[in-house]
Amino acid sequence: MARNGSGAYSLPVNTWNPATNGVSASAADWQTLINDVASALTASVAADGQTPMTGNLAMGNNRLTGLGAGTATGQSVRWEQLFSQGVEADIASATTTDIGAQNTNFLRVTGTTTITGFGTNYNGPRFLRFAGAVLLTHGSALILPTAANITTAAGDLAIAIPKATSGTADGWVVFYQRASGFPLSTTGLVPTGAVTTSGLTQATARMLGRTTAGTGAIEELTGANVSAFAAAATDTAQGVAELATTAETETGSDTGRVVTPAGLKGALLFSNGFESSNQTVTPNSTLNVAHGLGARPKMFDVVLRCVTGEAGFSTNDEASIIQTVPGTSVINISADATNVIIGYTGASTQVLHKTTQVATTITSGNWAFVVRAWA
Numbered sequence: 001m002a003r004n005g006s007g008a009y010s011l012p013v014n015t016w017n018p019a020t021n022g023v024s025a026s027a028a029d030w031q032t033l034i035n036d037v038a039s040a041l042t043a044s045v046a047a048d049g050q051t052p053m054t055g056n057l058a059m060g061n062n063r064l065t066g067l068g069a070g071t072a073t074g075q076s077v078r079w080e081q082l083f084s085q086g087v088e089a090d091i092a093s094a095t096t097t098d099i100g101a102q103n104t105n106f107l108r109v110t111g112t113t114t115i116t117g118f119g120t121n122y123n124g125p126r127f128l129r130f131a132g133a134v135l136l137t138h139g140s141a142l143i144l145p146t147a148a149n150i151t152t153a154a155g156d157l158a159i160a161i162p163k164a165t166s167g168t169a170d171g172w173v174v175f176y177q178r179a180s181g182f183p184l185s186t187t188g189l190v191p192t193g194a195v196t197t198s199g200l201t202q203a204t205a206r207m208l209g210r211t212t213a214g215t216g217a218i219e220e221l222t223g224a225n226v227s228a229f230a231a232a233a234t235d236t237a238q239g240v241a242e243l244a245t246t247a248e249t250e251t252g253s254d255t256g257r258v259v260t261p262a263g264l265k266g267a268l269l270f271s272n273g274f275e276s277s278n279q280t281v282t283p284n285s286t287l288n289v290a291h292g293l294g295a296r297p298k299m300f301d302v303v304l305r306c307v308t309g310e311a312g313f314s315t316n317d318e319a320s321i322i323q324t325v326p327g328t329s330v331i332n333i334s335a336d337a338t339n340v341i342i343g344y345t346g347a348s349t350q351v352l353h354k355t356t357q358v359a360t361t362i363t364s365g366n367w368a369f370v371v372r373a374w375a
Contacts (some may be wrong), residue, residue: 099126100162117141118162118171128158146185155179214254270374277370287342289371297373312354319351
């Protein structure tokens with residue numbers, strides 16, 4: 001006997017059921033009863049999972065407990081799996097990148113292969129994060145925002161929905177956010193007629209505005225336009241001012257430009273300097289020492305450096321030159337854009353003794369010229 005539609009089973013009625021004292025039971029009725037029980041057991045659910053379901057399983061407001069977590073397509077999911085949505089997994093970019101076949105909603109797209117579709121598995125949206133530059137190709141198999149190709153960048157985010165239309169694999173990208181924060185398209189950000197006739201665009205403009213308040217087209221403003229909007233700086237009011245060059249600072253007559261620390265240093269101090277190695281002292285000769293400053297020095301000097309102790313001086317002590325020794329020598333020092341020139345006429349020269357301050361003739365071999373210059 002079949003179950004009664006509510007799951008209750010009753011034995012078939014015959015000489016064995018109900019059993020009656022004194023009534024003979026036939027072998028045929030026994031076989032009928034046993035066969036009916038076997039059919040009922042076969043239609044029941046086996047605990048070891050052998051029996052496939054042939055109809056809907058009515059739970060009567062009860063729960064399935066102890067359910068294993070689903071891990072593949074076609075398997076049931078536990079309550080907590082509905083909300084965890086999985087962890088981020090990597091998927092390599094391919095011509096068809098089958099995002100729907102992945103057992104997680106969060107995917108990081110790696111690789112650089114151009115993507116033209118998202119596959120034929122359709123089980124909900126996927127949240128995508130791109131690891132680098134990949135070309136997404138807009139077309140019938142992959143519908144993209146702005147209806148144009150997108151080249152991704154590391155950190156870009158997207159929500160994509162794989163779907164099918166008339167049996168053809170399609171995919172929709174319903175959201176796309178660049179990591180840079182820039183929009184996919186700047187179309188419409190500048191109102192119609194708000195660019196110049198030379199083709200100025202939002203991408204090339206530095207500063208947009210009107211040159212006449214309240215009228216005229218919005219166009220790129222020149223430096224003069226911007227300066228015209230701000231008052232010139234004075235010694236009593238803030239405003240716009242040009243920076244003075246070093247040459248203008250040195251001239252010292254400009255009252256409308258602003259001096260910078262670098263310009264002040266160049267005008268009042270020295271930006272470069274030179275010091276020579278020890279130069280041989282040779283009487284009756286001219287010595288040219290290249291300073292490499294690229295311009296005539298603003299200041300230069302030549303001293304005598306002691307290389308062998310004499311006149312109270314020790315090695316590496318320095319002394320000023322007595323440039324004219326009557327009847328003995330004349331030393332003249334000059335400079336141009338290339339050299340500091342030492343002209344030495346005479347057989348010997350003198351220094352003031354270090355301790356007695358008495359003019360003392362020196363031995364040329366005990367001393368060296370050292371040249372210093374600043375520009």
